[in-house]
Amino acid sequence: MKLTLKVWRQHSPKDKGRFEEYILQNASSDMTFLEMLDALNEQLISQDKDPVAFEHDCREGICGCCAMMINGRPHGPNAETTTCQLNMKAFKDNDTIVIEPWRARSFPVIKDLVVDRQAFEKIMEAGGFVHMDTGSAPEANTLAVPKGKADEAIEAASCIGCGACVAACKNASAMLFVAAKVSQYALLPQGKPEGGKRAWNMVAKMDELGFGSCTNTGACEVECPKGISLAHIARLNREFIKGGFITLVAEEE
Amino acid sequence: MTILNSKIPQGSLSQKWTNHKNAMKLVSPANKKKLDIIMVGTGVAGASAAASLGELGYNVKVFCYQDSPRRAHSVAAQGGINAAKNYRNDNDSNYRLFHDMIKGGDFRAREANVYRAAEVSNAIIDQLVAQGVPFAREYGGHLTTRSFGGVQVSRTFYASGITGQQVLLGSYAALKRQAAKGSVEMYERRQMLEIVVKDGKARGIVCRNLVTGQMERYSANAVVLATGGYGTIFFLSTLAVNSSGAAAYAAYKKGAFFANPSFIQIHPSCIPQMNEYQSKLTLMSESLRNDGRVWVPKDKGDKRSPDQIPEEERDYYLERRYPAFGNLVPRDIASRAAKERCDAGYGVGETGFAVYLDFSDAIKAQGEKMIKNKYGNLFDLYGKITGEDPYKVPMKIYPAGHYTMGGLWVDYNLMTTIPGLFAIGEANFSDHGANRLGASSLMQGCGDGYFILPYTIGNYLADEIKTKKLTTDDQAFDIAEKEAKERIQRLMNIKGNTSALAFHRALGKIMWDHAGMTRSEEGIKEGLKKVDDLEDRFYKDLKITGTTDSMNQPMERALRVAANFEISRLMLRDAMNRKESCGAHFREEHQTEEGETLRNDRDYSYVAAWEYLGERKEPKLHKEELKFEAVEVSQRSYK
Numbered sequence: 001m002k003l004t005l006k007v008w009r010q011h012s013p014k015d016k017g018r019f020e021e022y023i024l025q026n027a028s029s030d031m032t033f034l035e036m037l038d039a040l041n042e043q044l045i046s047q048d049k050d051p052v053a054f055e056h057d058c059r060e061g062i063c064g065c066c067a068m069m070i071n072g073r074p075h076g077p078n079a080e081t082t083t084c085q086l087n088m089k090a091f092k093d094n095d096t097i098v099i100e101p102w103r104a105r106s107f108p109v110i111k112d113l114v115v116d117r118q119a120f121e122k123i124m125e126a127g128g129f130v131h132m133d134t135g136s137a138p139e140a141n142t143l144a145v146p147k148g149k150a151d152e153a154i155e156a157a158s159c160i161g162c163g164a165c166v167a168a169c170k171n172a173s174a175m176l177f178v179a180a181k182v183s184q185y186a187l188l189p190q191g192k193p194e195g196g197k198r199a200w201n202m203v204a205k206m207d208e209l210g211f212g213s214c215t216n217t218g219a220c221e222v223e224c225p226k227g228i229s230l231a232h233i234a235r236l237n238r239e240f241i242k243g244g245f246i247t248l249v250a251e252e253e
Numbered sequence: 254m255t256i257l258n259s260k261i262p263q264g265s266l267s268q269k270w271t272n273h274k275n276a277m278k279l280v281s282p283a284n285k286k287k288l289d290i291i292m293v294g295t296g297v298a299g300a301s302a303a304a305s306l307g308e309l310g311y312n313v314k315v316f317c318y319q320d321s322p323r324r325a326h327s328v329a330a331q332g333g334i335n336a337a338k339n340y341r342n343d344n345d346s347n348y349r350l351f352h353d354m355i356k357g358g359d360f361r362a363r364e365a366n367v368y369r370a371a372e373v374s375n376a377i378i379d380q381l382v383a384q385g386v387p388f389a390r391e392y393g394g395h396l397t398t399r400s401f402g403g404v405q406v407s408r409t410f411y412a413s414g415i416t417g418q419q420v421l422l423g424s425y426a427a428l429k430r431q432a433a434k435g436s437v438e439m440y441e442r443r444q445m446l447e448i449v450v451k452d453g454k455a456r457g458i459v460c461r462n463l464v465t466g467q468m469e470r471y472s473a474n475a476v477v478l479a480t481g482g483y484g485t486i487f488f489l490s491t492l493a494v495n496s497s498g499a500a501a502y503a504a505y506k507k508g509a510f511f512a513n514p515s516f517i518q519i520h521p522s523c524i525p526q527m528n529e530y531q532s533k534l535t536l537m538s539e540s541l542r543n544d545g546r547v548w549v550p551k552d553k554g555d556k557r558s559p560d561q562i563p564e565e566e567r568d569y570y571l572e573r574r575y576p577a578f579g580n581l582v583p584r585d586i587a588s589r590a591a592k593e594r595c596d597a598g599y600g601v602g603e604t605g606f607a608v609y610l611d612f613s614d615a616i617k618a619q620g621e622k623m624i625k626n627k628y629g630n631l632f633d634l635y636g637k638i639t640g641e642d643p644y645k646v647p648m649k650i651y652p653a654g655h656y657t658m659g660g661l662w663v664d665y666n667l668m669t670t671i672p673g674l675f676a677i678g679e680a681n682f683s684d685h686g687a688n689r690l691g692a693s694s695l696m697q698g699c700g701d702g703y704f705i706l707p708y709t710i711g712n713y714l715a716d717e718i719k720t721k722k723l724t725t726d727d728q729a730f731d732i733a734e735k736e737a738k739e740r741i742q743r744l745m746n747i748k749g750n751t752s753a754l755a756f757h758r759a760l761g762k763i764m765w766d767h768a769g770m771t772r773s774e775e776g777i778k779e780g781l782k783k784v785d786d787l788e789d790r791f792y793k794d795l796k797i798t799g800t801t802d803s804m805n806q807p808m809e810r811a812l813r814v815a816a817n818f819e820i821s822r823l824m825l826r827d828a829m830n831r832k833e834s835c836g837a838h839f840r841e842e843h844q845t846e847e848g849e850t851l852r853n854d855r856d857y858s859y860v861a862a863w864e865y866l867g868e869r870k871e872p873k874l875h876k877e878e879l880k881f882e883a884v885e886v887s888q889r890s891y892k
Contacts, residue, residue: 129426137383144394
């Protein structure tokens with residue numbers, strides 16, 4: 001199949017960047033989207049041009065590396081599908097495809113389609129863990145966890161940290177990302193004791209790093225390649241209120 | 254000839270680790286603050302080790318090529334993690350887990366290391382649960398388990414089909430906690446190119462900053478490689494596209510011996526290659542063989558759709574050949590059995606290189622809801638890639654390159670032959686012999702990282718307190734950086750016509766054909782020649798565009814492919830040397846009448862550790878004899 005690709009090219013973080021148009025003659029509906037980009041890069045190399053930089057690694061939808069806006073949608077048109085799992089069957093011969101990086105103040109572009117997601121790392125460092133040193137754990141079956149809660153916790157924990165939720169949000173909020181982590185821990189007895197404080201700290205860090213506020217439009221849930229539910233944001237809000245009380249009480253004391 | 258000293262402690266097998274720990278030197282908390290450790294790689298082994306070392310008070314510098322440690326390829330492990338908890342009351346024990354691994358590895362692993370791996374397995378589950386890893390539960394709220402290949406107990410803990418992701422995120426969270434505290438410094442988007450050796454000891458690394466293209470120098474008192482395996486040698490594999498043995502190769506070039514390089518696991522259940530554009534293959538977890546039945550038609554070239562083939566015309570060949578273990582035979586056996594059927598003309602699918610993995614009986618017996626609960630995300634993954642619904646149509650699967658049992662040679666302390674250079678997880682060779690059992694890689698990675706390395710590295714560092722700090726303007730760093738720059742310049746200067754991707758694909762084909770599921774003397778010789786020829790072409794015809802002062806992914810790949818040539822030769826030479834069949838290493842000349850592996854314990858009961866002697870030069874073989882005291886060495890049988 002023949003494709004017209006409008007790809008965002010930006011040599012470095014300081015470069016202004018622009019769209020460039022390429023014609024790819026020999027694409028195939030058997031390719032995945034990233035294999036199509038591989039083919040584009042092979043073509044660019046053969047023409048002595050700089051290939052398009054894009055992030056990718058596992059190519060099976062679990063590492064969270066791949067991240068691009070495809071025709072204005074994070075990870076393209078298919079529901080619950082990462083870019084690497086997107087099949088070219090989703091496109092037709094002679095289609096024009098616009099490919100650009102995540103657009104969010106907190107995710108500056110490094111090169112072409114690659115953005116800097118360090119902000120997610122900083123949010124995790126603010127509280128995305130249980131305070132527990134290696135070796136201090138009790139026997140694994142000491143605390144029973146209701147099956148329903150465990151299953152829900154797995155659903156929350158399946159977040160791959162790709163950033164599609166931020167890219168989808170008109171406010172570039174990281175609320176779903178934060179909620180998935182806070183909710184996973186809130187559902188489990190191991191994470192509960194510091195639940196409120198965790199929510200408070202992670203949300204504060206998210207605000208500090210320039211992510212916008214959540215206005216409950218639900219775009220994040222629609223575009224999340226792992227189908228993580230908005231219900232986790234509701235749980236985050238409950239944890240956050242708890243955390244607020246704890247913080248206020250601590251300040252009073 | 255150097256005699257490899259594996260430093261196995263005295264005492265009975267079950268007492269060795271305890272005795273060893275009791276005899277180790279300690280580093281006081283005040284001195285730990287003065288010691289620097291470099292960790293390269295952030296999969297479960299690297300992340301868990303870095304977090305644990307940070308908790309202990311060492312200064313840890315952590316490096317990975319991705320933008321976050323959470324993306325390391327441990328994330329893709331699906332099925333589970335083993336432990337000898339015996340929660341099922343099915344008579345499991347440390348000894349039984351150890352025995353299963355030794356037997357599964359076809360008696361080519363070091364007894365003491367394997368026993369220790371089993372011994373620390375239970376503490377891993379405790380650790381992970383306390384971290385908030387959401388393992389699957391029974392209705393009563395307690396942890397549940399499932400079965401994996403090569404064992405007759407149920408000891409595999411799991412989190413749906415995303416266990417690796419959950420276990421990795423547990424250690425990643427612990428790592429992030431240390432990063433926040435400042436005991437761990439994170440260096441993402443770095444490709445390690447050289448290990449710096451000073452006065453015979455590993456003292457630092459040189460890496461390329463993948464964003465700025467600049468070379469960077471870091472010094473330390475010890476360096477740990479947790480850089481995974483080299484399965485991408487086949488180009489198409491279940492590994493991440495950027496995974497490679499390049500870091501292990503850099504260590505090998507600096508004097509670390511490389512052990513059993515030809516022991517590479519071909520996983521039996523992967524989604525078959527569908528077209529020539531394909532850039533990777535996707536695993537379908539071994540756990541599926543708990544409920545899925547593997548079969549092909551009894552008639553050659555039967556092109557009917559699977560639902561049109563009645564029960565009596567199906568050949569459930571694993572159940573037929575291995576009645577005791579049925580569909581849950583170890584991976585090497587299941588892979589070869591699939592290849593045998595397909596080569597004989599019984600394969601299914603368009604290419605004839607696939608077999609069915611059929612869930613219809615399990616769905617009938619347990620209901621679709623239960624199967625969905627156990628394997629839902631695996632079924633979704635399969636559906637997304639193939640466009641077929643495995644709840645209705647049997648899956649089509651075929652073997653693919655997956656895991657490298659071989660790796661850097663390490664002693665009982667996980668130290669390589671370069672003092673101060675350690676290798677953990679898949680990057681070392683130590684625990685899986687000639688074949689790894691399912692759900693034991695997460696186990697080994699966590700064991701090495703949480704509970705073994707933090708002790709053994711302390712024992713080494715206790716003597717390093719007196720050693721002077723090495724500054725990064727030392728001549729050793731100048732030399733290492735110069736070598737790294739020259740390597741890059743050499744590749745950039747070729748200015749030929751063929752991309753690194755194309756070379757990688759071509760090399761992968763050679764290795765799959767000549768060092769894949771079966772090997773022969775003639776095939777290996779031919780393979781060696783083809784690898785040499787392709788390497789010659791590589792250095793004449795490689796083409797890299799773009800610049801080295803910013804992100805240049807094809808250049809990164811070219812560096813990995815360059816390392817792959819040498820690793821390929823090493824694999825082929827090792828396969829040539831080992832004139833026996835064991836585990837995943839199947840020499841056509843050495844098989845039983847029934848087509849099973851035929852070991853030669855008299856001549857090959859050793860670890861083959863190879864020493865680098867120069868580019869294209871035949872490496873030198875060192876042998877570590879394997880002594881079995883606690884198990885009876887026998888012909889492996891799963892019948």
